[in-house]
Amino acid sequence: MDTKKEKESINEKEKLFFPLFMDLTEKNILVVGAGKIAVRRIKTIVDFVNGVTVVAPQIEPSIFELADGNKKVVIVERCYEDEDLENKDIVLAITDDHALNEEIVNKCHEKGILVNAAHDQSLCDFYFPGVVRKDSMVVGISACGKDHGAVREAAARLREVLDVRDEQADKAEKSLDKMILAVSYGTARFQARQKDIEGIEKAIEERFPEYEIRRCFTSQMIIGMIEQREGIHIDNLQEALTKAKEKKIRELLIQPTHVMAGIEYQKILDMADAFHDKFDKLCVGTPLLSSEQDYKDLANAMSAHTEEFVDGHTAVVLVGHGTKVEADRVYGKLQSVFKKEGLNDYYVGTIESYPSKEDVARMLVEKGQYTRVVLIPLMVVVGNHVEKDIFGTGQSWKTVLEDEGFEVHAVMKGLGEYPEIQEIYVKHLLIFLS
Numbered sequence: 001m002d003t004k005k006e007k008e009s010i011n012e013k014e015k016l017f018f019p020l021f022m023d024l025t026e027k028n029i030l031v032v033g034a035g036k037i038a039v040r041r042i043k044t045i046v047d048f049v050n051g052v053t054v055v056a057p058q059i060e061p062s063i064f065e066l067a068d069g070n071k072k073v074v075i076v077e078r079c080y081e082d083e084d085l086e087n088k089d090i091v092l093a094i095t096d097d098h099a100l101n102e103e104i105v106n107k108c109h110e111k112g113i114l115v116n117a118a119h120d121q122s123l124c125d126f127y128f129p130g131v132v133r134k135d136s137m138v139v140g141i142s143a144c145g146k147d148h149g150a151v152r153e154a155a156a157r158l159r160e161v162l163d164v165r166d167e168q169a170d171k172a173e174k175s176l177d178k179m180i181l182a183v184s185y186g187t188a189r190f191q192a193r194q195k196d197i198e199g200i201e202k203a204i205e206e207r208f209p210e211y212e213i214r215r216c217f218t219s220q221m222i223i224g225m226i227e228q229r230e231g232i233h234i235d236n237l238q239e240a241l242t243k244a245k246e247k248k249i250r251e252l253l254i255q256p257t258h259v260m261a262g263i264e265y266q267k268i269l270d271m272a273d274a275f276h277d278k279f280d281k282l283c284v285g286t287p288l289l290s291s292e293q294d295y296k297d298l299a300n301a302m303s304a305h306t307e308e309f310v311d312g313h314t315a316v317v318l319v320g321h322g323t324k325v326e327a328d329r330v331y332g333k334l335q336s337v338f339k340k341e342g343l344n345d346y347y348v349g350t351i352e353s354y355p356s357k358e359d360v361a362r363m364l365v366e367k368g369q370y371t372r373v374v375l376i377p378l379m380v381v382v383g384n385h386v387e388k389d390i391f392g393t394g395q396s397w398k399t400v401l402e403d404e405g406f407e408v409h410a411v412m413k414g415l416g417e418y419p420e421i422q423e424i425y426v427k428h429l430l431i432f433l434s
Contacts, residue, residue, distance in 0.1 A: 017127055019140050024049045028087060032080045032104055033094035034059040036206045037118055039066075041092055044131050046072055053088070055080050056095070082107055092128070094118040096419050119202070121194055130155035134162045152212060177250040179212045180204055180429065181240050184257040185264055186217030187383045188225040196381040196416030200257050203422035204429065211253070216240035218264050237271050245278045255285040255429050257380050257416065260330045262323045285428040288380075288415070289330050294424055295337040301420035303343050306374055309409065315370045316346045317360060319390050319397055320378035322353025331355075334378075345370075348378065349397070351389045357397045361404050372407040381414040 029049050031038050034056035042063065046052050054063055055076045067073040076084070080100065085091065091108050093101040093115060101117045108115035117123040129140035130151040139158060141151050182201045187193055197215070205213045216235040217223050227233050235243065244252055254272055258265050265287055272284050289295055306316050320331055331348050338346040349360040364370050375397055377386045390397045391410050398408050415421045 017142060017144050019129070019142070021138070021140070024090075026050050027089040028053070030055065030084055030088040030091045031094060032056065032084070032091065032100075033096070033118075034063050034075075035094065035096070036060065036209060037202075038092070038094045039063055040209070041094065041128055042066060042073065044128070046070060049090075053084070055084050080104065085111060085113060088113060091115045092118070098417070119199070122191070132158045132162065137162070177248065178210060179214060179244055179247075179249045179251070180208060180253045180255060181214050181216055181237070181244070182255055182257060183216055183218060183237055183240075183268055184380065186219040186222035186226075186234070187381045188222050188229065189381070189383055190230070192381040192383055192414060196414035197257065199416045200380075200422050200425055203419070203426055204255065207426050208429065212249075214240060214244075218267060237268060241271065241275045241278070245275065250280040252279045252282045253285065253429055253432055254283065255425055256287050257425065258287040259320065259378070259380060259415070260289050260323075261287050283432045285425070285432070288421065288424055289334065290428070295334055296341065297420065297424055299334065299337045299341050299343060299346070301418055302346070302376065303341070304420070305418065306376070306411075309372075309374045310345050312345075313370055314345065314372040314374060315364050315367075316374045316376065317364075317397075317401075318346070318348050318376050318378040319357075320348065320350050321385060322350030328353050331378075351385055351397075357400045361400050361406075364401075364406065365404055370406065372409060373401050374409045374411060375401070376411045377414060379414060380416045382412055386412070386414070 024045075025048070027049050029045060029052045031042060031052060031054045034054050038054065038056075039060050039062050042052055042054065043066065046066070049072070051072045051074060053074045053076060054067075055078065057077065057079050059075060059077055063073070063075065067075050080095075085104075085107055091104060091113055093104040095101055096119075098119050101119055102123065105115050105117050105123045114125045115123075116126055116128055121127070127142050127144065129142045132139040132141070132155050141154050141158070143151050182197075182204060184197050184200075187197070201213055201215060214235075216237050216239070218237055220236060223234050223236060241252075254268065256265055256268055258268075269284060272282060276282050289298065302316070302318060303310075309316060318334075322328060322331070328350070331350055331353070335348040338344075338348070347360055347363065349355045349357060351357075355363070364373065375390060377390060379386060388394070388396065391412065393399065398410060401408050
């Protein structure tokens with residue numbers, strides 16, 4: 001059985017991970033990937049194990065520094081090979097290539113090796129905890145993969161209680177007055193939150209390690225559904241801003257994960273304006289599609305991920321929500337950018353506005369050259385709209401196109417999963433720090 005499907009068959013919201021402390025002094029660890037997340041995890045685990053082997057074609061300079069001062073750390077500067085798993089007891093798959101991470105997970109399970117895949121908690125045999133040490137005391141903190149910000153905050157507070165003063169503690173203290181709020185509309189689907197929304201949050205966390213990253217949603221309906229189903233409360237924006245003020249945050253950056261500057265984005269601006277005098281610095285980032293470069297970056301990212309399909313007889317169709325307001329112009333603009341970039345087999349449509357599924361189906365038929373259509377959600381998360389309105393069995397995009405005689409290939413993937421899209425949000429935050 002496929003590892004991912006097997007894992008997803010378990011109800012994720014009911015999982016609790018037991019804090020079992022293990023003797024790893026004779027164990028050998030393999031870390032595949034050498035970015036900022038790898039740096040943090042190597043620093044945390046190296047004192048507990050026999051050795052850490054880091055394999056990656058490009059290595060963060062700080063990992064070289066770690067290896068220079070610690071004989072336990074061995075660097076192999078090349079791409080991962082299956083032979084790297086030999087004689088390894090635990091593996092951390094921390095690359096930005098999700099397919100490679102999943103391949104490593106499958107190989108580890110074949111060999112009976114414990115593995116953690118940083119990009120997808122459903123693939124993890126264990127979670128990597130926040131660790132606080134003082135003398136012989138070791139404390140591990142986990143939120144079962146659901147709230148990394150809460151874990152960092154708890155670890156920082158615990159260091160204060162234990163009077164731990166080391167490099168990591170000082171860094172944690174510094175972050176207590178700097179926060180980034182990742183603001184999403186929200187989704188009640190656990191897997192979508194994990195893959196899409198958390199994908200963006202993790203990218204922000206990796207690039208801004210000195211900031212505390214907190215999640216909040218703008219849909220009160222979705223917040224209520226999650227609380228009822230899972231017993232988890234996710235703050236709305238007003239609650240998150242109030243808590244940040246009470247926590248004495250001085251520098252607050254708000255980054256919406258919305259696709260466009262529509263009604264929901266305006267609500268964020270209005271709420272932020274009401275709190276503008278509560279912080280030394282309060283800035284609101286722009287949505288995904290804001291600048292000319294954003295449109296080009298998205299078009300080129302989608303092209304890169306679908307180039308295998310483009311053969312002269314295949315159309316790639318990106319389907320957005322559609323808002324019936326001024327912001328709807330972004331769909332027409334994105335279509336024009338595809339044309340300017342020479343991507344003539346790419347089309348943009350909407351669920352609730354123009355162009356509709358019928359409009360796009362008519363265009364493709366009139367074109368006369370296509371036999372296949374690749375459907376891709378132009379939405380951050382794979383939620384109800386994607387499953388029902390794009391790929392469902394009723395009058396969905398898929399069925400309308402199939403009725404016109406097209407073979408339809410469905411890409412069930414939200415924009416939040418694509419590293420290139422995550423990077424656009426990161427760039428919007430970097431503007432405030434330049």
